[in-house]
Amino acid sequence: MTVVLVGMxxxxxxxxxxxLAHSLGVPLWDSDSVIERRLGTSIREYFASQGEVAFRDLEQRVLDELMDGAPGVLATGGGVVLRAANRRCLHERGTVIYLRAAPEFLFRRLRHDTRRPLLQVADPLARLKELYAERDPLYRESAHFVMDVLRSSRGLLIHRILMQLELMPDESGGVSVPYPDIHEDVAS
Structure with a gap:
């Protein structure tokens, strides 16, 4: 089964x-990279010329193709959960991990990034807060597990994901133990 990462x-x-793909020794796919290779242009340029609906249609087709492929690790675009069909596809055909972070944290990372079309607005922090309010419930709906990225170093986050995957049922029908939201403070 494919491990899918969703989040803002x-x-x-x-x-x-x-x-994660390196640790597991499996292929890595990034849906945005696949889309850009297919288009021969950036998502930002395609988004500007064709609009969000055309982009989301393409994103849905690419997601379906990737989920039909060999098992691996898939990084998705932030808006992949906006369509109900995508949320069903992810949840039913993959092990979905929601990497969660507060809008303020994301703003600090993204404030100078000009590649993200939805953040090219006068107040990107306000836009991130709007997107988070809209998408957080959708990420949760899609996800099997929620991992708070603010509470862990990247190495510890990878370790926790790997531990959780060990608890997942195998093809013979083992028992899955849900991993709770992570709220304790851990030094980065």
């Missing part, structure tokens, strides 16, 4: 996915 823009999905 800038939370670290691609970076964590790369390290």
């Amino acid at each position: 823009p800038g939370v670290g999905k691609s970076t964590v996915a790369r390290q």
Whole structure:
């Protein structure tokens, strides 16, 4: 089964996915990279010329193709959960981990990033708060586990994900033990 990372823009999905795939010895896919290779242009440029609906249609097709492929680790775009069909696809065909972080944390990471079309507004922090309010319930709906990235160093986060995956049922129908939200403070 494919391990899928979902979460807000800038939370670290691609970076964590790369390290997780390496640790597991499985292929890595990044849906945004696949989309950009297919388009031959950046998502930002495609978004500007074709609009969000056209982008979301393409994103849905790419997600479906990736989830049909060989098992691996998949980093998704931040808005992949906006469509109900995508949320069902993710939850039913993958092990979904929601990497959660507060909008203020994300703003500090993204304030100078010009590649993200939804954040090219007068008040990006306010926009991040709006996106978080809209998407957090959708990420939770899709996810099997929630990992708070603010409470762990990246190495500890990878370790916790690997430990949780060990508890997942195998093809013979083992028992899954849900991993709770992480709230304790851990030094970064």
